[in-house]
Amino acid sequence: MLSYYFKCRRGEVGGNDFTTKAGRRVQQIILLHISCSVRADTSGNSLRMSRNPLPLPLNALLLSQIWGEKMLKILHRLPLKSWVINAGKSALNEDQACCEVVVARRRPMSYCPPSTPSKTPTAKRRNSLPNGEALGLRVEHMMGEESEGLVFHYWALFDGHAGSGAAVVASRLLQHHIACQLQAVIEILRNFHSPPPTVLGEEPDSSPYLQGNPPGPHRALTRAASLRGAAGAPSSPSSTPPPPRFYMEKRVQHESLVIGAIENAFKEMDAQIEREKQVYSISGGCTALTVVYLLGKLYVGNAGDSRAIIIRDNEIVSMSTEFTPESERQRLQFLGYMQPQLLGNEFTHLEFPRRVQRKEVGKRMLYRDFTMNGWAYKTVEDEDLKFPLIYGEGKKARVLATIGVTRGLGDHDLKVHDSNIYIKPFLSCIPEVKVYNLTQHEHGTDDVLVMGTDGLWDVLTNEEVAEAVGAFLSNCDPDDLHRYTMAAQDLVMRARGVLRDRGWRITNERLGSGDDISVFIIPLMYGNRQP
C-alpha cells in the first residue's frame, strides 16, 4: 500500500517526498508559499523574495505522460510539467493545491463509497483516516507501466474560508474520489469503439432494446398526440394495461461517464468531510477547481469562484463559470421561497437594492423575485424588513449575510452569526464540468491552461492574464523547462502588485489583490505529440 503524506505549512516553502509501491523515491512537486502579510506587516522583511522575482529553486515533478493509441500500454515520461505558486499575503494562507498522476485500477465497484441516491442511509465508515488509507481506495501513484488501470493527470486548486481544514483535506483526497468513481467504468472507457452499455453485465444482443425496434407510430409521437394521452404515459395499475414497449433508448457518450464520475467524486468528497469533520477537526469550507486529463481530453470541474482559461493562439477559451451569490441568485431565492423555514424567519427571499427601513413600509421600492432577472417596484410590507437572502454586489455579495461563494466543499457547520440558521442548504458541492478536446487542436509552445483562485482574477481580467502570459512566454527560451513556472510566478506578482506609499499597486495604479493568489500554468503542446 502506498504511503505518502503531503505537507504544507503556512508561510513556508515546503515540499515533500513520497515512495511508490515499487520502492522508487520520487520528489513531489513543490508548493511555494510566499509569506507576506500585506495588511499586518509591510516592514519589508518578508517581501524580499517578491521584490526580486528570481527563478525559484523549484524541484519539478516529472509527470509521466501518455498519449495516442497505445496510451494504456506505453507510458512515456514526457516533460509535461506544471507548477503551483501560492503567494499568501495574509498570515493565514487558505489556498491549497495538488498536482498528481493518478492511476485508477480496475476493481469491483464495492471498493468505492456509494455515490448513487438510495433510500437506505449510507453506512458510516468508522476509523477512516483523512488521507484515505482506510477508505478502501485502491488508487496508486505510479510512474511506470500500468496495464490494467486508467491513468489520469490531475491539477487542483482549493480556496479555503473560515479555516484551511477543508481545503487541506480536499487537496489530499479529491483525486482519490475521482479515481474511485472512474474505477467502475474503466473497461467501458477503454473500449471507446462501443458506446457505454445502459445496463452492466448484459450481453448487448440479449437486450430487447438493442434489437432495432423499427420506427413505429410511437417514434413519430408529436406533442399533440402526447397531450391526448398517447404512448408512454403511466397510469394507475388498477385501471389500465401495462406500459407499452419502449421505443427509445438514449445513447450516452464516454465523455459523459467521466463528467458523472467527477460530479459524484465532489459529492463524495463533501460527504466525507461531513462524516469526519468532528474526528479530524476539519474547519471551514473551500472552493475546488480541478483539471483531469484523461484519454486526450481535459475535464475542468469547478465549484466556487476560481477560474480556468485556455490561451490558444492568443485567444481565450473560457473553461469555467464562477458560482457566486449573484450568479446563483435565482437558484438560492427559489430554494428560500420553496423552503422558507431555511430562512429562520430572519431573511426574505426577495432582493432589494438595499435594506428596507421601517419608515418605508407602504412606499414602492425596487425588488426582484426568484423568477426575475429585471427589476420592478413593489409596495413595501412588514415582511420586507427582513434581511435579504442575497445581499450586496460584486465581491461584496453575500448569501445570508455570511458567505460570498455558493459552491464548494465543507461548511457543514457554518451558521449565520449569532443564529441557528445553517448556510449549507444553500451551498452546492456540485462542479460544473467543461470538456476540452486536446487532440482537436495543434497547440504551440505558448498555448496554456491557466488556473487561478479569485485572488488572481479579482484584479486581472482574462485579457490581461492572456497578454501577460503571452508576453512572458514569448520572451523565454522555448527549451527552458522553467518558463511556465516563471510565468506563473509573474502572474502572481502582477496580481499582488508592489508596495508604494499608499498601498499595494498593480498597473494603472489599481489596488493589488489582498487575497491569497494561486496559479497553475499547464502547457498544452504535449497534447499534440503521438508516441
Add this chain to the structure above:
Amino acid sequence: MLSYYFKCRRGEVGGNDFTTKAGRRVQQIILLHISCSVRADTSGNSLRMSRNPLPLPLNALLLSQIWGEKMLKILHRLPLKSWVINAGKSALNEDQACCEVVVARRRPMSYCPPSTPSKTPTAKRRNSLPNGEALGLRVEHMMGEESEGLVFHYWALFDGHAGSGAAVVASRLLQHHIACQLQAVIEILRNFHSPPPTVLGEEPDSSPYLQGNPPGPHRALTRAASLRGAAGAPSSPSSTPPPPRFYMEKRVQHESLVIGAIENAFKEMDAQIEREKQVYSISGGCTALTVVYLLGKLYVGNAGDSRAIIIRDNEIVSMSTEFTPESERQRLQFLGYMQPQLLGNEFTHLEFPRRVQRKEVGKRMLYRDFTMNGWAYKTVEDEDLKFPLIYGEGKKARVLATIGVTRGLGDHDLKVHDSNIYIKPFLSCIPEVKVYNLTQHEHGTDDVLVMGTDGLWDVLTNEEVAEAVGAFLSNCDPDDLHRYTMAAQDLVMRARGVLRDRGWRITNERLGSGDDISVFIIPLMYGNRQP
C-alpha cells in the same frame, strides 16, 4: 375607449380593422393562414397556393416609427414593416401571432393588476372580458402624436397545444399586460439621464443612502471578515443591537425595468388565463415569443421553444434560448426531488436512458440525478421502476410523459393522462429576456430579426435560415416593400417542403416540417435613422 377586435379563424385568410380614438380607420396587419392538412389531405387541392408561391396580397400595416432624441415628441411614420405568415399543415392551426404599436399612457399604478408578491390573495376580477376591456387597462393604439405616453412596437408568436384557446387569448392581450407593467415606470424610463430611484416618491436628497457614505471598514468587507460575523449579519432582535447602517446600494439600470416589466407581464397574462379559463373556455396552453422595441432597444422575451435570431452582416446573433424537458431537466428534477408529492407516486425524478424493467432490479444501470450533467451507474431499485419525470430525447422528450415544452402560458388544467397529476407546477410562465441595442450597430437593408415557431427551426438550422433569407433579400429590389414578406413566405415554404412520392421533402431529401410554421421577419435598418 378604444374598441377593437382581432379575429383569426383557422384555415382562413383573415384580417381586421380597428379604429383609433381619433376616429381614424387603420387597416390591421394580415395574418395569413395557408390551410393544408398534410397528414390528412394530400390530394393537392389545398396545396395550390404553396406550389405557386406568389407574392401574396398582403395589406401592410404602416407602423409608426419613432427614433432618436426627440422620440417621445415626434412620431414619424416610417415604413418599418413586418409580416407574419402562418402556414398550418394541420387542420388545427394552433399558431397565433400579433404585431402592434402600443402606447402605455402615464397612469397611477392602481390601474394595473397586481404583479408583485403579496401575502394577500389577488382580488378576483369579475366580469372581465378576454379582450381586456374590463381589465382597467388604459392602453391605446395610436398612430399620431403622443406626448404623455411611451410608445413601443410589439411582435409576438404563440404556439398553442391541446387547443388554441390560450394562444388566441395571449395573442390578444399580452401586449396590454406589458404596457400595463410599463405604466408604473414611464417617467423613470423617459428620464434616462437619472438612474431609477430605489424608492418612489422620495426626493433623492432626502434619502440617507444617496448622501455618499464614505468607504469605511464595511466597504472593504472580505469574505473572511464576513464569516467571522461582521457587518450586515442579522441577528435575533432580543439579543443584539439594531443592524448597522447600510453601506451599499445597488444601482439598477433602466433596461432592467423593462425586463422586469416583460417578466411580470407574462406572469399576469398567465394568471389571467387561469382566472378566466372557465368563463371563456380557454383551452390548452401556448409558448410565447415576444419582441418589444422601446427607446432604441429590442427586448426579446421567450417562454417556450420558439426562437429569434438576428442576422447582421451574414452573421447570426442568437436572441433566445429554447426551454424544453432537456434544457430544463435539472430544474424540473430538482423540483420533483424537493416536492415528491408532485410526482404522484408514479414518477421518479431520476433520469434513465430508457425505462427500467422489473427483471433489472439489482443490476447496475446508467442514470443521472438533478445534480448531474454527466451519467453514472447505480444499482436499480424498485423505486426506479416508476416512469421517469423527464423521458425521451430531442423533439420526443417529455415532462411527465405529457408535454414537450417547459415554459409558456396556460395549461392550468393539464394532467398526466388518466391520473390526477398536474403538469403546471413543472411549467414556468417566465420568459428569458435578451436585449439588443439597435443604436450600437449600423444595419444594412438585409439585416433582420427572424422570429419563428418550432415548426421552422425543427427542420432548418440557424445557418440555413440566415443563408436563405440573405439569398432571398439580396435578389430583391431594395425598394420593394414586400421583400421581407416574401422572404418570410419563402422560409415557411422551405420548412414545409414540397410533396413528393414519399412525403413532404425539403432540401437534401430531408423531411419537411409537419408542424405549424410561423415566421416574422423584421428589418433592422430603420434603427439607423435619426429624425
